[in-house]
Amino acid sequence: MSRDRISRREFMKRAAALGLSAYGLSRLGVFGAAEGGASAEAASGATLVVASNRPPAQLVRAAVQGLGGMQRFVSSGDSVLVKPNIGWARRPEQGATTNPEIVAEVVRLCLQAGASQVKVMDHAVDRPDALLLRMTGIGPAAQAAGATVRMASSQAMYQSMSLPRGRVLRTTQVLRDLQRADVFINVPVAKVHGSTGLTLGCKNLMGVVWDRGAWHGSESLDQCLADFAAHVRPDLVILDAVRTLMSNGPKGPGRLEEPGLVVAGSDPLAVDSYGATLFGRRGDQVGHLTRAHALGVGEIDLERVRIQRV
Amino acid sequence: MLLFAFAAYPLKSPIPVDLFLRADPLIALSAMVSLRQLVFPLVWFALPLVVLGLLMGRAFCGWICPMGTAIDLSERVLGIRGRRPDRAPQWRRVKFYLLAALVVTMLIPAAHRSAEELALSESVGLSAVYLLDPIALLTRTFALAVLPAVQWLLVLASDTATMWAYTDFAEAHPWVLRLLDPVQLGLGTVARPVYFRLGLVAFAMFGGMVALGGLARRFWCRNLCPLGALFAILGKASPISLAVSDKCTRCLQCVNECKVGAITEDPHEYRAAECIHCYSCLAVCPEQAISLTVRGEATGRKDELELSRRRVLQATGLGLVAAVLPKVGWGARRSEAGVLKISGAKLIRPPGARAEDAFVTACVRCGECMKVCPTNALQPALGEGGLEALGTPILVPRIGPCTEPCNLCGQVCPTRAIEPFEIEEKRHLYLGTAMIDRSQCLAWAADRLCLVCDEACSYDAISQVTIDGVDRPLVNDRICVGCGICERVCPVQPQGAIHVYATGDKRDWGREAQRAWREAVEQEGASGSPYPGV
Numbered sequence: 001m002s003r004d005r006i007s008r009r010e011f012m013k014r015a016a017a018l019g020l021s022a023y024g025l026s027r028l029g030v031f032g033a034a035e036g037g038a039s040a041e042a043a044s045g046a047t048l049v050v051a052s053n054r055p056p057a058q059l060v061r062a063a064v065q066g067l068g069g070m071q072r073f074v075s076s077g078d079s080v081l082v083k084p085n086i087g088w089a090r091r092p093e094q095g096a097t098t099n100p101e102i103v104a105e106v107v108r109l110c111l112q113a114g115a116s117q118v119k120v121m122d123h124a125v126d127r128p129d130a131l132l133l134r135m136t137g138i139g140p141a142a143q144a145a146g147a148t149v150r151m152a153s154s155q156a157m158y159q160s161m162s163l164p165r166g167r168v169l170r171t172t173q174v175l176r177d178l179q180r181a182d183v184f185i186n187v188p189v190a191k192v193h194g195s196t197g198l199t200l201g202c203k204n205l206m207g208v209v210w211d212r213g214a215w216h217g218s219e220s221l222d223q224c225l226a227d228f229a230a231h232v233r234p235d236l237v238i239l240d241a242v243r244t245l246m247s248n249g250p251k252g253p254g255r256l257e258e259p260g261l262v263v264a265g266s267d268p269l270a271v272d273s274y275g276a277t278l279f280g281r282r283g284d285q286v287g288h289l290t291r292a293h294a295l296g297v298g299e300i301d302l303e304r305v306r307i308q309r310v
Numbered sequence: 311m312l313l314f315a316f317a318a319y320p321l322k323s324p325i326p327v328d329l330f331l332r333a334d335p336l337i338a339l340s341a342m343v344s345l346r347q348l349v350f351p352l353v354w355f356a357l358p359l360v361v362l363g364l365l366m367g368r369a370f371c372g373w374i375c376p377m378g379t380a381i382d383l384s385e386r387v388l389g390i391r392g393r394r395p396d397r398a399p400q401w402r403r404v405k406f407y408l409l410a411a412l413v414v415t416m417l418i419p420a421a422h423r424s425a426e427e428l429a430l431s432e433s434v435g436l437s438a439v440y441l442l443d444p445i446a447l448l449t450r451t452f453a454l455a456v457l458p459a460v461q462w463l464l465v466l467a468s469d470t471a472t473m474w475a476y477t478d479f480a481e482a483h484p485w486v487l488r489l490l491d492p493v494q495l496g497l498g499t500v501a502r503p504v505y506f507r508l509g510l511v512a513f514a515m516f517g518g519m520v521a522l523g524g525l526a527r528r529f530w531c532r533n534l535c536p537l538g539a540l541f542a543i544l545g546k547a548s549p550i551s552l553a554v555s556d557k558c559t560r561c562l563q564c565v566n567e568c569k570v571g572a573i574t575e576d577p578h579e580y581r582a583a584e585c586i587h588c589y590s591c592l593a594v595c596p597e598q599a600i601s602l603t604v605r606g607e608a609t610g611r612k613d614e615l616e617l618s619r620r621r622v623l624q625a626t627g628l629g630l631v632a633a634v635l636p637k638v639g640w641g642a643r644r645s646e647a648g649v650l651k652i653s654g655a656k657l658i659r660p661p662g663a664r665a666e667d668a669f670v671t672a673c674v675r676c677g678e679c680m681k682v683c684p685t686n687a688l689q690p691a692l693g694e695g696g697l698e699a700l701g702t703p704i705l706v707p708r709i710g711p712c713t714e715p716c717n718l719c720g721q722v723c724p725t726r727a728i729e730p731f732e733i734e735e736k737r738h739l740y741l742g743t744a745m746i747d748r749s750q751c752l753a754w755a756a757d758r759l760c761l762v763c764d765e766a767c768s769y770d771a772i773s774q775v776t777i778d779g780v781d782r783p784l785v786n787d788r789i790c791v792g793c794g795i796c797e798r799v800c801p802v803q804p805q806g807a808i809h810v811y812a813t814g815d816k817r818d819w820g821r822e823a824q825r826a827w828r829e830a831v832e833q834e835g836a837s838g839s840p841y842p843g844v
Contacts, residue, residue, distance in 0.1 A: 079481075089713060089714060089715050089768075117484075125765075125766055125799060126713065126714075126766070126795075127684065127685045127710065127711075127713055128684035128685060128713065130684075131684065131713070131715060131716070135715060148491075150493065153502060154465075154468070154469055154472060154502075156469035156470075156472045156473050157472055159476075176476045180476065180481065193765070194761035194764045194765045194774060194781070195759050195760060195761045195762070195764075195765065195781070196759070212801075213762070213799075213801025213803070214801070216752060216758065216759070216760035216762055216801045217752055217758060217760070217801050217802070218758075219758075220759065221758070221759040221760065222759060248770050249765075250765050251765055251766060251767070251768065252770075253770065254770075287759075
């Protein structure tokens with residue numbers, strides 16, 4: 001752990017303070033400043049690891065190993081929030097939700113790195129929660145791996161958060177567990193999406209928000225996603241591309257492909273840009289990713305990203 | 311009552327959650343007489359209680375009936391003491407007249423039909439048993455009022471614990487966190503409160519029944535309950551009797567103690583049909599003068615029901631009025647040319663529901679389906695289906711959708727008004743059709759990036775069309791089954807911009823025709839009309 005790491009809670013506080021006081025910093029990127037080196041890393045080329053040719057759990061292990069191991073992200077005693085996609089009442093093989101073996105492996109790696117607690121949470125669209133957890137397989141798998149699994153279905157679990165640099169979205173209610181976690185790991189599944197073209201890491205963040213309907217009703221859903229990504233930055237993104245839903249996303253049923261990949265990185269935009277290539281697109285052809293890039297969320301040009309294949 | 315709480319997702323009670331309802335001979339009688347057919351699960355389930363009735367009359371009322379238990383408990387807890395002895399014992403006959411009126415309603419045809427239509431129709435009778443059957447009344451009270459209140463408190467507790475868990479103190483002390491975790495407190499599955507229309511009405515009916523206890527103990531049971539009347543009739547020739555010996559001092563303690571006023575002013579006589587076999591009289595008698603005997607040796611036994619022929623005729627008239635009123639008043643439904651017309655645009659029935667007439671006839675409004683529905687989507691109908699459908703379940707999508715991988719309502723329905731169905735069948739059980747209100751829709755009216763209805767659709771019935779560079783949703787009305795998830799998730803507040811209407815309801819086709827139609831739709835693709843002669 002060579003970087004000057006701070007807790008997520010502290011990071012949020014500083015981010016809010018900086019955002020309110022230092023307008024001039026916005027060009028440089030408040031979060032880059034607060035994280036002490038993230039933007040420098042992006043400029044010098046972010047790192048992605050793309051793992052293939054293994055069973056799902058080993059894909060995760062190999063990808064995280066390639067990034068320097070989970071201990072680079074999780075320190076002893078940390079509280080970790082893992083956010084998979086548990087949004088739909090679909091079975092894992094339908095490709096609408098994150099692969100349960102991948103979620104379980106992320107949990108195990110965090111615990112092995114010394115995490116004091118790993119929470120697996122999502123705010124689903126379908127109901128009921130008990131059915132979602134069982135049907136997606138994530139409930140039992142993550143629990144067996146040692147996580148606390150909770151569906152974020154009560155408004156009591158959310159707290160208002162201001163997004164000072166948001167262009168459309170200025171405030172939204174965000175899962176308290178995220179705001180209090182030391183480490184936040186985003187574990188999306190790669191799919192096509194009706195409203196936003198693709199759903200990858202940035203879109204998966206919508207599952208830590210209470211009132212998502214307001215985003216759709218806003219001036220621009222794409223800009224809301226970008227605004228949110230500019231303020232809530234996962235420490236690590238692990239993209240499940242073992243099965244990708246190629247049509248009728250995000251819920252399906254649709255046509256599936258099996259790239260058999262896991263993509264991991266700490267630059268959320270670089271991960272999403274790589275994810276877009278699995279659907280024959282570039283990151284700058286996806287509305288919300290382009291807008292996120294404009295806000296300095298990360299690197300959208302894969303030419304400038306170091307991609308390590310394992 | 312405990313059993314009833316088990317009726318929740320996931321359904322895994324070892325015994326049927328609707329055991330009492332299924333075993334209720336009055337419900338079985340009503341369902342079969344009004345439907346003019348034998349419903350075998352009901353026959354088998356009701357048989358034990360019929361036998362019990364033949365042997366011991368109203369023993370069910372004293373030992374088994376959950377309503378009797380609830381009334382006894384309420385009277386004790388609330389300190390309600392009926393006047394003793396009962397000052398109006400003749401009222402006990404009312405329950406027989408009510409039973410007679412109910413039977414008449416079952417016999418009256420529910421709709422005008424030609425002979426040809428009658429031959430086609432699977433249902434002709436009307437059922438009003440839901441108004442008076444104690445098991446249905448109690449289950450409904452629990453489903454619509456008591457359990458939601460309990461759940462609301464649990465949600466409150468759960469949310470409070472959740473808020474406390476987010477404090478620094480709790481986070482610093484893992485044992486506090488564990489203590490505040492709703493799941494570990496057993497509250498995890500009640501994250502959302504449930505609510506029902508008519509919940510207060512159901513509770514008021516129960517409250518009224520308890521309050522009548524102020525006039526006489528178990529006023530409902532002794533004077534009004536038609537199920538009790540049915541058991542009384544069955545038990546007219548029961549072999550088990552009470553006998554009073556010469557030790558009796560006429561202290562009348564047994565007369566005062568009898569919960570249902572079965573013992574006459576002369577304690578040597580009792581109305582055998584009314585006795586609920588609770589044996590309080592045996593326990594209270596200071597001389598131990600009362601004993602159980604077999605029939606022949608009992609001398610004080612009165613088997614006569616003492617009904618008035620004129621009153622029975624009046625009851626018949628009452629039944630006739632009850633059957634006809636819904637036909638001429640507010641919300642009346644009409645049947646025309648063999649095709650069922652439905653009165654309400656929002657009359658969306660659960661999947662597996664029989665065609666409307668048969669459904670309304672068979673449904674006893676017990677509330678089991680509403681209780682078990684995991685999304686709170688099933689609600690008692692108000693006026694959507696006419697007066698005779700009051701309180702029957704309808705899907706209110708804005709509250710919750712008929713979630714795709716669920717078939718619980720069909721599993722718990724005691725009368726098969728909702729017939730059991732497989733989850734795979736739901737793609738061709740057409741409840742209605744979703745329609746987009748383009749004047750409200752974010753995409754159509756405001757050019758916003760919103761296809762939430764398309765995203766959430768479980769059946770791929772919503773597609774998109776790009777007009778002026780903006781994607782806008784379209785419903786394929788031949789695939790849409792009307793589950794209502796689109797209406798539920800539509801972000802337009804408060805009313806939503808996509809609504810399910812009863813338009814596409816195809817229940818009267820029968821399941822096989824619906825399945826065939828759906829298959830034809832798939833084969834023909836997006837164009838062509840696969841309507842089989844309709």
